[in-house]
Amino acid sequence: MFKRIISLLLLAALTNYLFGCIVSKREKVLKEELSGPQEKIVEVVFPDGKVIKFDRQGGQYQFKKDVMLGITVDGRHIAFPLDQVNEFRTSRPQKVSGEKVRQNKITEMILLQNKIIIFNEAGGRYDESERMIIGTRAAGKLSKTSIERVVKEFRISKPETISKDALLANPNQTVTEIIVQNEYAIIFDDDGGRFQKKWRGIVGATRDGAIAQVNLDDILYVRVSKTDAAGSVFATLGVIAVGFLAFVAIVAITKESCPFVYSFDGERYVFDAEPLGGAICRTLARTDYSRLEHLKPVEGEYRLMLRNEVEETQYLDEMKLVVIDHSPTSEIVPDISGKLQVVEKPVAPIAAFDEKDMDLMNFVEAQDEIFWQTHLPTDSSFRGQNLRHQLTFEFPKPVGAQSAKLIVNLGTALWGSNMIREMLQLRGNKVDSWYDGVNRGGPELLELFQFIEREELYLLKLHVKAGDAWVQQGFISGAGPLIAEDKILPLDLSRVSGDKVTIRLNPPRGFWTIDYLAVEYGDYPAPEVKEVALAQAVNQPDQKEFTNLLATKDNDFYVMPKIGDWAKINFDAPPQLKGKQRSVFLKTSGYYEIQIDKNQPEQTALIQQLSTTPGMIVEYAMNEYLKWRSQQLGANN
Numbered sequence: 001m002f003k004r005i006i007s008l009l010l011l012a013a014l015t016n017y018l019f020g021c022i023v024s025k026r027e028k029v030l031k032e033e034l035s036g037p038q039e040k041i042v043e044v045v046f047p048d049g050k051v052i053k054f055d056r057q058g059g060q061y062q063f064k065k066d067v068m069l070g071i072t073v074d075g076r077h078i079a080f081p082l083d084q085v086n087e088f089r090t091s092r093p094q095k096v097s098g099e100k101v102r103q104n105k106i107t108e109m110i111l112l113q114n115k116i117i118i119f120n121e122a123g124g125r126y127d128e129s130e131r132m133i134i135g136t137r138a139a140g141k142l143s144k145t146s147i148e149r150v151v152k153e154f155r156i157s158k159p160e161t162i163s164k165d166a167l168l169a170n171p172n173q174t175v176t177e178i179i180v181q182n183e184y185a186i187i188f189d190d191d192g193g194r195f196q197k198k199w200r201g202i203v204g205a206t207r208d209g210a211i212a213q214v215n216l217d218d219i220l221y222v223r224v225s226k227t228d229a230a231g232s233v234f235a236t237l238g239v240i241a242v243g244f245l246a247f248v249a250i251v252a253i254t255k256e257s258c259p260f261v262y263s264f265d266g267e268r269y270v271f272d273a274e275p276l277g278g279a280i281c282r283t284l285a286r287t288d289y290s291r292l293e294h295l296k297p298v299e300g301e302y303r304l305m306l307r308n309e310v311e312e313t314q315y316l317d318e319m320k321l322v323v324i325d326h327s328p329t330s331e332i333v334p335d336i337s338g339k340l341q342v343v344e345k346p347v348a349p350i351a352a353f354d355e356k357d358m359d360l361m362n363f364v365e366a367q368d369e370i371f372w373q374t375h376l377p378t379d380s381s382f383r384g385q386n387l388r389h390q391l392t393f394e395f396p397k398p399v400g401a402q403s404a405k406l407i408v409n410l411g412t413a414l415w416g417s418n419m420i421r422e423m424l425q426l427r428g429n430k431v432d433s434w435y436d437g438v439n440r441g442g443p444e445l446l447e448l449f450q451f452i453e454r455e456e457l458y459l460l461k462l463h464v465k466a467g468d469a470w471v472q473q474g475f476i477s478g479a480g481p482l483i484a485e486d487k488i489l490p491l492d493l494s495r496v497s498g499d500k501v502t503i504r505l506n507p508p509r510g511f512w513t514i515d516y517l518a519v520e521y522g523d524y525p526a527p528e529v530k531e532v533a534l535a536q537a538v539n540q541p542d543q544k545e546f547t548n549l550l551a552t553k554d555n556d557f558y559v560m561p562k563i564g565d566w567a568k569i570n571f572d573a574p575p576q577l578k579g580k581q582r583s584v585f586l587k588t589s590g591y592y593e594i595q596i597d598k599n600q601p602e603q604t605a606l607i608q609q610l611s612t613t614p615g616m617i618v619e620y621a622m623n624e625y626l627k628w629r630s631q632q633l634g635a636n637n
Helices: 002-019 164-169 233-242 244-254 414-425 428-439 443-455 547-551 604-612 616-635
Strands: 022-029 040-045 051-053 060-071 077-081 085-089 108-111 116-127 132-137 142-146 151-155 177-180 184-187 194-205 211-215 221-228 260-264 268-273 286-291 301-307 312-326 331-334 340-343 351-353 391-396 403-412 459-466 469-477 486-492 500-505 512-520 530-532 534-540 558-560 566-572 581-594
Touching: 040 060, 040 194, 077 194, 085 164, 116 142, 268 286, 312 340, 312 534, 312 547, 312 566, 331 486, 331 581, 340 403, 391 512, 414 581, 414 616, 428 443, 443 616, 459 486, 469 486, 486 512, 500 512, 534 547, 558 566, 604 616
Parallel strands: 022 268
Antiparallel strands: 022 221, 040 051, 040 221, 060 077, 060 194, 077 211, 085 177, 108 116, 108 151, 116 132, 132 142, 177 184, 194 211, 260 268, 260 301, 286 581, 301 566, 312 530, 312 558, 312 581, 331 340, 351 391, 391 500, 403 486, 403 512, 459 469, 459 500, 534 566
16 A cells, blocks of 8 residues: 555656646535545535635634534634633623614624624723724723724623533533634524534635634535645655645545546646546447636647546547637537537526425526535435435526527536445446446346436436426436536427426435536527547656547547556647637547456345335435445544
């Protein structure tokens, strides 16, 4: 194991040394994967779609004991260690405003950023001439505070308090607010704050300067930023140890996709695509179109990097760039067959909600990388319940519209991606025999397709409401899990009456993410598409060229068999048409095989149960998640 780690360190360092630049990732991860300060947390997303964005220093995962938990009146989830709290309050002081400020003795004031001024027994008084509240603080310092644009709240009474020892003796006591460092007031909402013996969460400064301390179990998922710093081999080693390897450790646990693609943006290589997710054997090989948002031409060429960062053998058959110069007012999106189409006037949903009538508009109304997904369980209360969501999306429908195009950005969730490996591992020492059966089109292939169609783990059925009936209108394939791609699906609206189109999805829990849905009613000419052939592909670090292997789709594969394999590929950049916006897609054909422990016996009985019992695989996946979660949190104590 030590030898493997050193090899990865040297490989990562050599990558940076040869490329002479920075390699950057910014991706969502399961919150339980966080292990400490090596992850720079960019943002946290909550189950209702609200987001906390941290400043450039980022947030950090922390494990603490003896904390006060709660939600503040302004909606922030916080957790403060008891040993940093100066005062615990169990009632709210009386507030005044307007002319009453002039008539009363002020006991304390809440300022911007929730700073607090607490006066001594004499209190603070309004001075008409200076238009200030003047008084001596409890600590003995004179205070003069302008009442304009500074003070958020004036108080004229003292709160009831409780000592730390009394709180520990009565941990169910509700606390209305706490005073920290004798300078800041944390004011809880009506549910109050409560003591908790152990706490895991994320701490950091937000972009508006506030301090956020977020309980881990309140988070839907987190997004982290990873950077492999450039420089000499030895200078890089120390950085990579907490950068590249930490990220590899994360994706190796939860991500199955082939391969990672990085685009050069003129300064650094940025993680930009992960094609072929779910193409786990030769029979499932396919061609994907991945939008390269970060790719920029440099010295007349486009530069990409391919990396294998998970335990897979990756087989790449063909790679080309597809370049479209189009109107700046339009977007280019591939349909489910790979044909590129023009989108001019996408219409966002007017309503989106789940089976519990929770509003989902924060997630789906814009392409903002704020993904809806299952809030994964923390206990076993899900057992015996319906383990499918029911997601409903409503769109306005123009009079007479008979058809439309649905634009969706859906992907495979991180835990759903992990379950590909888990399900293959059940086959243990017979997995190669199963692969052979699938690849030759035997009964194994039919059983696989029937299972995928029934369970909707990686192929999701789309339903449109027509009268009182729900009519299936195709499938949406999964992608990702780290980067999902936009897709277009045709909608037949000939049986849809009224002024509304209603769409329903029923994803199994834990297997899907959704960023965006919209409909396009316009019909536009096909865009002019230019395919750009590969100019050069060079394997690293041995500098062996393999351009011919990726030049055409001919079942002659470039193979990356192990973690750390990487290559650089270049394309000539065609001149961009004046006044046009350019969209670039990577066309990738291939598949991958997940490397599992083939020394374990096949779990034949369990496979049979999962294959023949509808919904059992989802409960199995949630149980496996709880086991993994317990191991992760135990390791992070």
